[in-house]
Amino acid sequence: xxxxxxxxxxxxxxxxxxxxxxxxxxxxxxxxxxxxxxxxxxxxxxxxxxxxxxxxxxxxxxxxxxxxxxxxxxxxxxxxxxxxxxxxxxxxxxxxxxxxxxxxxxxxxxxxxxxxxxxxxxxxxxxxxxxxxxxxxxxxxxxxxxxxxxxxxx
Amino acid sequence: xxxxxxxxxxxxxxxxxxxxxxxxxxxxxxxxxxxxxxxxxxxxxxxxxxxxxxxxxxxxxxxxxxxxxxxxxxxxxxxxx
Numbered sequence: 448x449x450x451x452x453x454x455x456x457x458x459x460x461x462x463x464x465x466x467x468x469x470x471x472x473x474x475x476x477x478x479x480x481x482x483x484x485x486x487x488x489x490x491x492x493x494x495x496x497x498x499x500x501x502x503x504x505x506x507x508x509x510x511x512x513x514x515x516x517x518x519x520x521x522x523x524x525x526x527x528x529x530x531x532x533x534x535x536x537x538x539x540x541x542x543x544x545x546x547x548x549x550x551x552x553x554x555x556x557x558x559x560x561x562x563x564x565x566x567x568x569x570x571x572x573x574x575x576x577x578x579x580x581x582x583x584x585x586x587x588x589x590x591x592x593x594x595x596x597x598x599x600x601x
Numbered sequence: 602x603x604x605x606x607x608x609x610x611x612x613x614x615x616x617x618x619x620x621x622x623x624x625x626x627x628x629x630x631x632x633x634x635x636x637x638x639x640x641x642x643x644x645x646x647x648x649x650x651x652x653x654x655x656x657x658x659x660x661x662x663x664x665x666x667x668x669x670x671x672x673x674x675x676x677x678x679x680x681x682x
Contacts, residue, residue: 477682496611496674498658524681536682565681566612578613579680
């Protein structure tokens, strides 16, 4: 799992996953689109809390490998100011067969959106801006694995 | 007894609070208490159920106890992807 300020180059990332045992590669790219809920969007600004985004992302990748017989999985999420059409997130999975590759890829992107401390602010054509409040993510939050209750430290 | 906590705000919470971070003394037991007290203080209307919390860089549940000297990270609804 990586958080990056650099442009995501999916082909280069894919090449790092090659494996002689792999018969399938499934990938997901999330792109910046020019509209959200009726607003014209000019660009999107992402921020993350990197230490925990990486830690939680690694946990998601491990879970995907436990649930599905895959060979490798990787995810890169971009932060900073992104323009329309740019890639905000990339997930790549290689596996012996396509079913596992698709399933693991789907699991990873869904959980990444739900659990990683990453936020985005939309900048609109009318000059306003607003943090995206992902209602669907919040509504599905109870489907995420429960976080631990910490024992008292003091 | 009051606990001295460092609280860090992110994204929309940082804009509500007008600060990245503060060290404050609060009479609290759990992460939930911290959220509710600071929500009132900083005027956020975000329901707790949409938010997440970490203590000392570990994601925890809202019922987790906080200890003196802990760093509490308050995360508004996440929206990656």
